[in-house]
Amino acid sequence: MSGLAKMKQPGCPALCAAKQAVRKRRDSRNPLVRLGVSILYALWKGAQSVFRFCTDANYRSILLLRLTKGGKIHQTTPTTGMDRYPAIFSACRDYFADRPDLKILSFGCSTGEEVLTLRKYFPHAHIIGADVNRRSLAACRRLPVDERVRFVYSSPKQISENGPYDAIFCMAVFQRTPQLVTAKGMESLHKIYPFERFERQVTELDGLLNPQGLLVVHYSQYSLEDTAVSFQYKALGQYDQEDYKASVFDRNSRLVKSPPSRNSVFIKQGQDT
Template sequence: MLDAEFDSYVGEYAAQHAQSIRLSGETPGYFAEYKIRELARMARGWGYSDPQILDFGSGMGNSLPGLRKYFPGSKISAADVSAQSLAAAQRLHGAREAQLLIGAGGIPAPDGSFDISFTACVFHHIPEAEHLRWLSELRRVTRPGGRLVIFEHNPLNPLTRHAVRICPFDANAVLIGSGEMRARMVAAGWDAPKVDHHVFFPRALARLRGLENALRWCPLGGQYAAYAQRG
């Protein structure tokens, strides 16, 4: 996590990402926005209107357009170990959000700073031995009663495994099953984690996407969201 390995991919990230998901028929922007749309649905269900949100592992700011669209009144903080990625995010999206450079000491934010800590496809890049530490650190910076939402690739989905296998910046990725992710969240002190599954249909079958809400229970989607509350 602290090696800032993505510094070396900043220039090629967009093209490599688009190539790796080519079989889906979608763009990286499609996948970034669906996550934030789901996050907004969850936030409404939890009673939030303008929550303070941490984007942990924000990279080059792929989630920022969606966060601005679906949470226009929220204070967003982007946090990453890669200084070059944070700088690229500012060039691409402007400097409206606070930027936090994660170092050896953890996330540079006081205890209980955020209503929602959100992270999108980050934990499969973090060495598994460090997962408990970072899940605990996310708990520290989340307010009591606040939420953690983790989107991750689903290793049970063959198209997801293919996309990860051919993507250069996923060379060191280790995919995490949803059950294992929930167990790690519990070990870090998060309460009663749950999982929703997403991304069942490629663009060629987009007419079937209206069924996806009814398929959240099915563990075969391309990605999943694991979410829990801080007690």
């Protein structure tokens, strides 16, 4: 258990008693007392953040990412797991009918579990995992993978150099603090994650996808069907995002209060050369 976790446990009676005393004075009629409580609360939260920054490498990597690249990136939390979307992965495997020469991009691969999962569904494919979190990439590069798997920093240059691709998976990438956004009832994402950023990224990926290739956009706050490149795509099957519990937004970055069913798997139209 970390030091921060211990501090939060009932085993610190003096600290808990102090916090309770401060809480009781939040609604004091004395404005100076209320001001003092606000200052103490801010100092306490700041101390917690500093402590966590110094002791939690994962938290530190996320915070640095938000501070240095927050205006350019999408999801910052590296939450992942093995085989999280079996129905979608199976449908994509069946679409390609075991074609051996596939090149696949896992866009936002986090610590590599998605790449390991894709290898099980596509045993002969070349798989590129890309992520902006360098700590996550370091974890990826420690994985026992074969010579057809490669992990790269998620920059336009490196992703482009390893393309073009037959399938691009963007799983739970195109979203920003979705639980917090939903809990707060936010009606616009314009300030923290505007639609234009999503559309720009989708357009870049579209330029790296071969005709008849698959673009998978799943668990997203925005819809591919709202982008300027949507006319080039048709949905594969009925793989939707009905179980996505977070708020979704339109091309104006405004909340969609009764969102229609949104597809996740798309085929790029055109002749495959």
